[in-house]
Amino acid sequence: MAVVxxxxxxxxxxxxxxxxxxxxxxxxxxxxxxxxxxxxxxPENAIQFCLETAGLNSADLDVVVFHEKPFxxxxxxxxxxxxxxxxxxxxxxxxxxxxxxxxxxIEDTFRRAFPFEGKFQYCQHxxxxxxxxxxxxxxxLAAYVIIDGVGEKACTxxxxxxxxxxxxEVEQRFPHSIGLLYSAFTQYCGFMVNSGEYKLMGLxxxxxxxxxxxxxxxxxxxxxxxxxxxxxTRFGFLDDLKMINRKFEEAMGRPARKEHEEMSQFYxxxxxxxxKVTEDLVIGxxxxxxQRTGNTKLVYGGGVALNCVINAEILKNTPFEEVYIHAxxxxxxxxxxxxLWAAGIIEEKVKAKxxxxxxxxxxxxxxxxxxLEDLKVSYRELSESELKDEVSxxxxxxxxxxxxxGRMEFGPRAxxxxxxxxxxxxADMKRTLNLKIKKRExxxxxxPIVLDTHFDAYFExxxxxxxxxxxxxxxKKGVTxxxxxxxEDGSARVQKLSRTFNPxxxxxxxxxxxxxxxxxxxNTSFNERGEPMVNTPEDAIHCFLNTEMDVLxxxxxxxxxxxxxxxxxxxxTYAMD
Amino acid sequence: xxxISAKYFRFYRILTPSKMRVFGAIFIALALLLVWRExxxxxxxxxxxxxxxxxxxxxxxxxxxxMSLVTYPIxxxxxxxxxxxxxxxxxTPIGLIKKRTFDHGWVxxxxxxxPDKMHE
Amino acid sequence: MNNCTFxxxxxxxxxxxxxxxxxxxxxxxxxxxxxxxxxxxxLVLLGEGSAVSPFIYSIF
Numbered sequence: 001m002a003v004v005x006x007x008x009x010x011x012x013x014x015x016x017x018x019x020x021x022x023x024x025x026x027x028x029x030x031x032x033x034x035x036x037x038x039x040x041x042x043p044e045n046a047i048q049f050c051l052e053t054a055g056l057n058s059a060d061l062d063v064v065v066f067h068e069k070p071f072x073x074x075x076x077x078x079x080x081x082x083x084x085x086x087x088x089x090x091x092x093x094x095x096x097x098x099x100x101x102x103x104x105x106i107e108d109t110f111r112r113a114f115p116f117e118g119k120f121q122y123c124q125h126x127x128x129x130x131x132x133x134x135x136x137x138x139x140x141l142a143a144y145v146i147i148d149g150v151g152e153k154a155c156t157x158x159x160x161x162x163x164x165x166x167x168x169e170v171e172q173r174f175p176h177s178i179g180l181l182y183s184a185f186t187q188y189c190g191f192m193v194n195s196g197e198y199k200l201m202g203l204x205x206x207x208x209x210x211x212x213x214x215x216x217x218x219x220x221x222x223x224x225x226x227x228x229x230x231x232x233t234r235f236g237f238l239d240d241l242k243m244i245n246r247k248f249e250e251a252m253g254r255p256a257r258k259e260h261e262e263m264s265q266f267y268x269x270x271x272x273x274x275x276k277v278t279e280d281l282v283i284g285x286x287x288x289x290x291q292r293t294g295n296t297k298l299v300y301g302g303g304v305a306l307n308c309v310i311n312a313e314i315l316k317n318t319p320f321e322e323v324y325i326h327a328x329x330x331x332x333x334x335x336x337x338x339x340l341w342a343a344g345i346i347e348e349k350v351k352a353k354x355x356x357x358x359x360x361x362x363x364x365x366x367x368x369x370x371x372l373e374d375l376k377v378s379y380r381e382l383s384e385s386e387l388k389d390e391v392s393x394x395x396x397x398x399x400x401x402x403x404x405x406g407r408m409e410f411g412p413r414a415x416x417x418x419x420x421x422x423x424x425x426x427a428d429m430k431r432t433l434n435l436k437i438k439k440r441e442x443x444x445x446x447x448p449i450v451l452d453t454h455f456d457a458y459f460e461x462x463x464x465x466x467x468x469x470x471x472x473x474x475x476k477k478g479v480t481x482x483x484x485x486x487x488e489d490g491s492a493r494v495q496k497l498s499r500t501f502n503p504x505x506x507x508x509x510x511x512x513x514x515x516x517x518x519x520x521x522x523n524t525s526f527n528e529r530g531e532p533m534v535n536t537p538e539d540a541i542h543c544f545l546n547t548e549m550d551v552l553x554x555x556x557x558x559x560x561x562x563x564x565x566x567x568x569x570x571x572x573t574y575a576m577d
Numbered sequence: 578x579x580x581i582s583a584k585y586f587r588f589y590r591i592l593t594p595s596k597m598r599v600f601g602a603i604f605i606a607l608a609l610l611l612v613w614r615e616x617x618x619x620x621x622x623x624x625x626x627x628x629x630x631x632x633x634x635x636x637x638x639x640x641x642x643x644m645s646l647v648t649y650p651i652x653x654x655x656x657x658x659x660x661x662x663x664x665x666x667x668x669t670p671i672g673l674i675k676k677r678t679f680d681h682g683w684v685x686x687x688x689x690x691x692p693d694k695m696h697e
Numbered sequence: 698m699n700n701c702t703f704x705x706x707x708x709x710x711x712x713x714x715x716x717x718x719x720x721x722x723x724x725x726x727x728x729x730x731x732x733x734x735x736x737x738x739x740l741v742l743l744g745e746g747s748a749v750s751p752f753i754y755s756i757f
Contacts, residue, residue, distance in 0.1 A: 071696035071718045078668075078727065083679065085672030086665060093660045100738040104715075108707030121692035157686065168686035176681045229681040342692060592748065599748040644751035652750070659737045667733050671726055695711070696718045 002346045003060055005050060006339025007110070008067035008128070010103050012038045012194050013332035016046035017339040017359075018054045022347035026053035027336045027410045028360045032535040038195055039532075042102070042109050043335070049361055051114075058114035065342040066106050067334035068125040072152035074099060076174055080238055088239035123338035125151025127166055129301040129329065132337030134161040135344065135352040137324035143293035145286055148302030148331075149179035156228075158289040161299060164344055169292060175238060176228050178281050179303050181220055184235060184243040185274040189267045190257035193243055201307055202444050204275040205489035207268030211252070215277045218251040222281055226288025263443070279310045286318045296321040301337075305329040305470075306412070308493050312471040315463050327357055327468040328411030336410065357415050357468065358502075360408025363537050368554045371537035375545075377567055379559045387556050388511040395423045396516050399550035400437055402526055404540045405504050408533070413469045414525035415495065416449065416505040418533050418540075420549065422484065422522035424448055429484035429522060436548035439529040446522045448485035449495040451509050454519035458482065459494050466496035485522050495523060545569045584649065588642040594634060601627050601637045 006017040009030075017027035026049065031037055033045035051058060077099075081092050102109065107120040123131070126146040134144055139161065146157040155177030159168040182200070183193045191199045216222075221229045234251055236242040249255050257267050282304060289298070298320040305311065305325050314323050326333055344350045363371075372379050382390060395401055401421045409415045420437060422429045434442050447469055450458060455466070458479050464471035472491045475482070486492055499506045513519040526534045528547050534540040537554055544552040544559065545567060552559040592600065608624030611617075630636035690697050712735065719727050 065692065069694070069696050071715060075696075075722075075724065075727070078730065082668060082672035082675055082726075083677045085669040089661065089664050092664050092668065093657070096660060096663075096734065096737075097656075097741070100734070100741050104711050105708055107711070111707060119693070122695050123692070124690050124697060127690060154686070158683075159686065168688060168690070170683040171686045172682070173680070173684055175679055223682070225683060227682045232679060345692060596748045600751075603748065603752060641751065648751050656737075656741055659740065663730075663733050663737060667730055671730065675726060694718075695714055696722070 002062045002343065003054070003056060004063045004065060004339050004343045004346070005047065005061050006065050006067065006123075006128075006335040006337070006342065007043055007047060007106075008331065008334035008338065009042050009106065010040055010098070011331060012040045013330065013334075014040055014043040014046065015332050015335040016043045016050045017336040018050035018056075019339045019343045019350075020054055020056075022343050022350045024336065024340070024352050024356060024359060026050045026359050027339075028408065029332050029410075029532070031532040032360065032408065035532060035539070037530060037532045042106075042113070044113055046335075047110075047114065053361075058116045061116055062118050063121055063342050063346070064110060064116060064118065065121045065123050065338045067123055067128040067338040069122050069152050070103060070106065073125075074103075076150075076153045080175070084239035090241055091239065094241065121342055123341045125334065126154050126157040126171070126302070127168070127341055128334040128337035130157070130159060130161070130166050130299065130337065131341040131344065132333040133299040133301040133305075133324060133326040133329065134166060135164075135337075135340040135350050136326050136356070137161075137297075137299050139297045139299065139322070139324065141295060142297040142299050142324075143289050143295040143320075144299045144301070145289045146300075146302040147178050147282060147285060147304040149183060150174045150177055155179060156285055158285075158292060160293050160295065164350065166341070166344075172227050175232060175235070176230050178228065178278060178285070180235070180237060180243070181228075181230060181281075182274065182278050182304065182307075184237075184248065185270065187243040188248065188252065188256045189271055190259050190261060190263075192259075197303075197306075199441070199444065200271050201275060201309060202487075203263070203268055203271040204309070205272070205487050205491065206443060207265065207270070207272035209273045209276040210269045211273035212276050212280075214252070215273055219248070220277065220281070222284050226285045228281055228284075263441075275307075275309060278304070278307070279313055282307075282310050283313065283317045286314060286320065290319045298323045300325050301329040301333070303330045308470050308472050309491070312462060312464055312473060324465070325470045326411075327409070327413055327415070327470065329470075330412065332411055357409050357411070358407040358417055359410050361535055362407040365555050368537045368557060371541060372554075372557060372559070375538070375541055375567060375569060377541060377559055378563050379557045381557050384507070384556065387553065387558065388508050390558060391508055391551065391553055392512040392515050394551045395421060395512055395521065398423055398426050398429070400433065400548070402540060402544050402549050402552040403505065403508075404526060404534065404537070404552070404554040408535060412525075414523060414533060415468060416497065416502040416523065418526040418535075419449075419505070419523045420526050422446070422524075423516075424482040424485040424520050424522050425516070425518055427483045433522065433524065437528065438524070439547070445487040445493070446485050446524050447493040447495060448482060448520045449497055449505070449509070449523035451506070451513060451519040452496050452498045454513070455494075455496045458520060459492065459496075466494050467498070467501060469493050469495045481518060482520050485520070542569060542572065546571055581646070585642050585646055588645040589638050592638075592641065597634055597637050597641065598631055600641055601631045604640070 001021050004019045008015050014030040018025050028046045028049055030043035030046045031039040077095055081088050129146045130144045142161045144159050144161050153173045154171035155174055156172040158170050186196045186200045187193050219231055234248040236245040340350055403419045403421050405417045408418055434440055460474040462473055472493045475486045475490055475492050534543050550561050604627045608620045611620030687697050
């Protein structure tokens with residue numbers, strides 16, 4: 001028996017994951033504890049949580065594994081700075097400070113915080129991504145492709161997964177990166193790099209891809225072998241703290257949009273164009289991966305794999321016949337992947353289950369009860385059946401419901417345990433949710449969750465895996481009953497729910513279906529703008545009170561806003577994302 | 578203002594009790610130096626405050642935090658100048674003689690990744 | 698001095714393996730850079746959270 005702890009830190013989305021006997025026991029992002037979105041600090045709370053869940057002390061750990069190779073990354077950074085010297089003093093000063101203060105000393109930091117005599121190991125960044133996806137898939141043989149901003153040196157990696165082992169084949173190195181290209185356009189359109197990429201993707205359907213040729217001509221070139229070349233003179237990330245420079249703006253013909261500037265049609269068209277260009281680049285890489293490995297199954301990961309619009313194009317446009325993508329395919333999944341990789345070296349068999357998503361913190365009835373009592377909130381505890389009735393009624397009349405149950409999901413998507421639910425038949429629901437609850441831009445879409453038995457009546461099945469919101473699909477022609485969760489272009493990032501995946505929300509949706517005739521709800525993550533997904537019952541109650549949410553359900557407790565208008569609480573504000 | 582008080586409290590709490598006493602001990606050594614240089618009053622006053630501080634740590638913590646706060650900007654400037662010296666006197670000359678272009682295209686990956694190494 | 702942050706065994710171990718890395722990979726150009734960075738690093742690390750830091754910067 002071996003106990004392996006994986007950690008990732010110091011980039012963004014620090015996280016920890018514990019694997020006992022080749023099986024994932026717990027994994028969580030540090031941001032959920034510190035309440036700082038994309039927190040990159042040493043994941044002390046997440047590690048503590050993993051150990052507690054496994055019922056172990058740090059001294060019981062056999063191996064601790066970090067998600068990347070620090071020296072290789074440092075070499076790449078220094079090498080880049082040398083090539084751009086003397087022009088890059090600012091990134092140099094910032095980078096060096098971070099490395100001297102913390103990035104080199106992860107082992108030391110860990111051993112100081114947690115008494116531990118065992119081995120401290122280092123995975124490779126892209127291998128962490130690849131392991132997260134490969135071990136969670138049920139494939140015995142597959143090709144793996146990782147596409148992200150940059151790990152140590154690699155930006156795109158191709159390899160094979162054979163009999164539980166990952167074999168790297170080729171990689172494309174920094175700075176020719178598809179992820180960084182997408183981030184550059186994120187910045188160009190006035191969003192924050194590393195968190196605004198979703199917004200750019202959400203914006204794309206509002207525009208037309210008018211600038212794809214311009215981008216392919218002036219900014220990025222792809223060769224027949226799938227490799228790419230960026231015109232480096234137009235990017236700022238090599239010698240500045242920004243992604244793009246003036247020459248980039250010249251190429252696009254207009255200056256970058258400022259953060260709070262009105263969103264014009266031009267930037268919507270740019271968003272649509274870069275979405276299309278990125279899609280073509282990714283398809284090019286995947287096709288090259290198929291040619292190189294000959295496999296028909298694909299495990300795909302890295303930050304770019306969170307682009308659910310591109311994901312939906314893979315089966316249609318490449319020779320691959322099956323694709324597996326992990327729900328935490330971005331950097332938040334690296335601790336999970338690193339732990340599985342290290343376990344895979346020790347153990348005969350590593351048993352990550354493909355539907356193992358609910359591996360975060362759980363708070364029992366007593367904890368929820370005392371949180372409600374502490375904040376002097378008036379509540380009622382119902383039976384399972386009464387609960388379903390009351391909540392479906394509330395949803396039907398247009399109430400917004402905070403749904404807090406069981407163990408938290410790992411990764412960025414809410415899959416039904418920390419969700420805000422709404423009625424998709426009400427046309428105005430998207431606006432209500434965006435402005436009153438999420439307090440964010442009105443254009444951003446919401447995802448539907450649908451009972452698996454009724455999927456085909458509402459959505460086109462393009463053969464993708466719809467269990468974890470990783471693919472968009474088209475809403476069937478003639479479906480007009482769920483306007484609030486259909487995006488501008490008639491697509492939806494649907495979650496197809498099976499009973500075994502999440503029985504509690506399945507039960508609720510069945511009752512809602514009986515009453516309203518609609519087997520669909522809006523499902524969005526339980527948090528407000530700038531806040532990470534709620535973790536503890538206190539976080540949930542706080543978010544409930546701080547927004548215009550109508551009903552909060554935690555375990556079998558129901559809280560109505562109208563009965564709690566007088567509750568005193570300390571209003572928190574979160575940094576805008 | 579808020580920034581300064583946040584820094585102050587950070588410095589106030591940053592050291593463990595044993596490290597805090599090392600700081601006190603250094604100060605006592607300085608006090609003895611003053612006594613030896615015949616600055617008796619100053620030496621005795623400083624020395625006795627430190628001795629009390631060794632038992633009642635908040636005194637030492639306050640001293641440490643105030644001193645750190647005063648020397649913090651100096652440290653920042655020294656650090657910045659040092660960074661500049663490295664960058665322009667060491668990095669730049671080496672950078673200018675090395676290859677200055679970035680390669681593109683596929684590169685063979687390392688097949689065996691050793692878990693114990695911090696590189697590869 | 699064994700109480701100061703930098704002198705802990707963990708950090709020296711990292712430094713030793715870093716030089717092994719440079720030697721193995723034949724990255725000779727990095728030696729001079731690393732040596733100066735280590736010197737600066739000691740200054741930066743001592744500068745925060747150690748008993749001697751206020752005294753160091755008083756000297757300058």
